[in-house]
Amino acid sequence: MAKAERTRETRERILAAACEVIAEVGFEKIRMRMVAERASVSTALLHYHFETREKLFAEAMTHSFGQTGTDLEGDADSVPASRVLARILQNLLPTDPVLRQDWKLWQELWVRALRDETARHLAIDLYDQLRSWIGQALERGIASGEFARCDVAATSTMMLALCDGFGIRLMLGDPTVDVDGAQNAVWGAIAPTLGVPPEFPAV
Template sequence: MPKIVDPEERRASVAAAVWRVVRRSGLDGVSVRTVAAEAGLSPGSLRHYFATQAEVLAFAMQLVLDRVRARVEAVEPDPDTATAVRRVIEELLPLDAERRAEAEVWLAFTTRAQVDPALRALRDASYDALESVCGQLTDALLPDHPGREAEVERLYALIDGLVLHAVMRPDRATPALMRAVVDRHLTELTR
């Protein structure tokens, strides 16, 4: 009896294989052959789930977005606004191995987005979503703040910068340092 394979589960496992190849060899190391081998599939089997390499890359990039969005949406409310805001921000930062892998893959994809229109659309949508989250967090902390736009942009830059630093210099941008920077920022905002 043939084994029944859940197509969405298989697509997710292929995306995870893409992530591993990207982290090991960069996006230049991603090909149908390398991803298929990493996923334990034949290239022909991989094409059953993804018609093109571009489709594989877009799906793998979308998976990063979906995972981050799910974590942010799962943050439990807290009566202390600053605590709730801090928890959301922490879900956006690479504070553990899983989130570090996402950030490394994300950075590779955003670099490729400069020349790939499909990835560029995903990158732009994700940055718009991050800006929206920063707006919501700023509004929660500083309702009706006259400098709202600048504060949203400052929080956006803080998160984006910490992610970039953590990927580029993980020895310096440690989870403890990132948490301390976020705590200081939130303390200054709420004085």
């Protein structure tokens, strides 16, 4: 294995471990040693790649974000826009253990963003990327005639806000909300704007 490939593999392993540990114990309690042990690397090697907890947290968030929805990209052009949008919605909610871990990281970021300027800018940047992700699916559906013309930016923002609200309640284990209900509620809220049936599509 070439040196560059080994370096990339090590960073990926560290970032995956950081995501797991931050989700388990929270950023305030995390220690670099804990991540090194989970990644099976020395603390010296960890510090070589990430000098501080803050840098590790920021890159872990970006790494986690980058994994979200990667399964959608391979065949996105060959399926209806409504199914692509439904799958995006599914990925924006804590619908499986991996996404629940991602949600724990997001919640850590929200708390830090209230007090830390760097975390605030990171959160805003990631939200901009999410809006763009949704917006591309909306624009594709509008271009194909599958969706009615709408304010893409406003619709994307509303969908994100609804997913945040329902996602928090799902993470809290609110007995009045379940995944199916959340998906149906969000889809039902945007369906009239898009001119599509209110039932959540099969994904």
